[in-house]
Amino acid sequence: MITLYQRQDCPFCWRVRLILSALDLEYRSVDIALGEKHPDILAISPQGRSSVPVLIDPQAELVIWESSVIISYLMEQYAGDAECSEDNAADNARIAMINSYADSALGSAIKDTIFEKRAKTVSEWDRDLLEQSDQRWRSCCCELNRWFEQGLCSAKPIQLAVLGTRLALAQAYGLQIPRQQIALRCWFEAFVRSALYRQTLPRSIYWQGECCDYAGGEISQKFKSVSS
Ligand SMILES: N[C@@H](CCC(=O)N[C@@H](CS)C(=O)NCC(=O)O)C(=O)O
Incomplete structure (x- = not known):
């Protein structure tokens, strides 16, 4: 096995x-x-x-x-017959670029928020760093939204696994996709509703120096009151 x-x-x-x-x-x-x-x-x-x-x-x-x-x-x-690929070479290129962007610009934007919140207590968080991370996150969402507006809203979770899981981790640490980024939000909501997301959710995540239960995609109740 x-x-x-x-x-x-x-x-x-x-x-x-x-x-x-x-x-x-x-x-x-x-x-x-x-x-x-x-x-x-x-x-x-x-x-x-x-x-x-x-x-x-x-x-x-x-x-x-x-x-x-x-x-x-x-x-x-x-994988069976082209489980993951579209027939369309241009869409495959767009998907690959979005996943690459999710690992580069987006990954770097959210890293400071995740590292800060997973390791330190609320009073120790560097608010300026979190603010900068939030700004960078918002501009990445804006960029991604433009790509989704041009198509790809029906891309399957498996095709955009890199993006979907990055967005989901950002959300776990309090970074929400801004309301006006409708195309990106729609795709991400479909991703979160998918069986693949539910089957593969982290069972635990780190929060304020502790390893917390993350069943159901929520930080356990004990920590929720301070999750902002
Ligand atoms: N480029 C690697 C990155 C893997 C990576 O950075 N893993 C982190 C966890 S998110 C890790 O294991 N860090 C601890 C270490 O390198 O000892 C990949 O795509 O597999």
């Missing part, structure tokens, strides 16, 4: 879970904690590398690290 070494709240791991689920592949999950250097991961990764996700496929006697490589491999090895 496939083994996935992962951290539940890691954006790179979530997209791999989503693809495994979309392909209906059974797998065993080994969950690590934030900051943990798991001895198995150190043993099977190149020297100096300790990051997740790492996937082992015994059927091909293969260990793969790097989420984009894992996803390409899974699609090539296990």
Whole structure:
């Protein structure tokens, strides 16, 4: 059986879970904690590398690290007829660009918010940093909305797994898509309603220095009163 070494709240791991689920592949999950250097991961990764996700496929006697490589491999090895691709080369290019943007500009915009809120208590949050992160998030949403207005509103969750899971993590840390970005909101609402999202939601996320239950896509009640 496939083994996935992962951290539940890691954006790179979530997209791999989503693809495994979309392909209906059974797998065993080994969950690590934030900051943990798991001895198995150190043993099977190149020297100096300790990051997740790492996937082992015994059927091909293969260990793969790097989420984009894992996803390409899974699609090539296990997807049926073009599970993920549109027939339209232009739409495939748009999808690839949006996913790339989600990992570059969007990922960098939300990182400060996530790192700040997951590690520190409310009184320790750097409000200026959060404000800057929020501004950058809003301008990324504006950019993404323009692309969705030009089409792609019906793109499947599996096609935009990178974007969908990044937006979902941003939302978990209080960054909401602005109301006026209607095309982006519509796509994201459909993503959140999808079975794939529900099946692959992180079971836990870090919040104010603690690992919290994230069942149902909500930070557990204990922390909710201070989640802003
Ligand atoms: N480019 C890598 C990034 C993976 C990554 O940065 N993983 C983070 C968790 S989100 C990690 O494991 N960091 C801890 C470490 O590198 O030891 C991929 O796409 O798989």
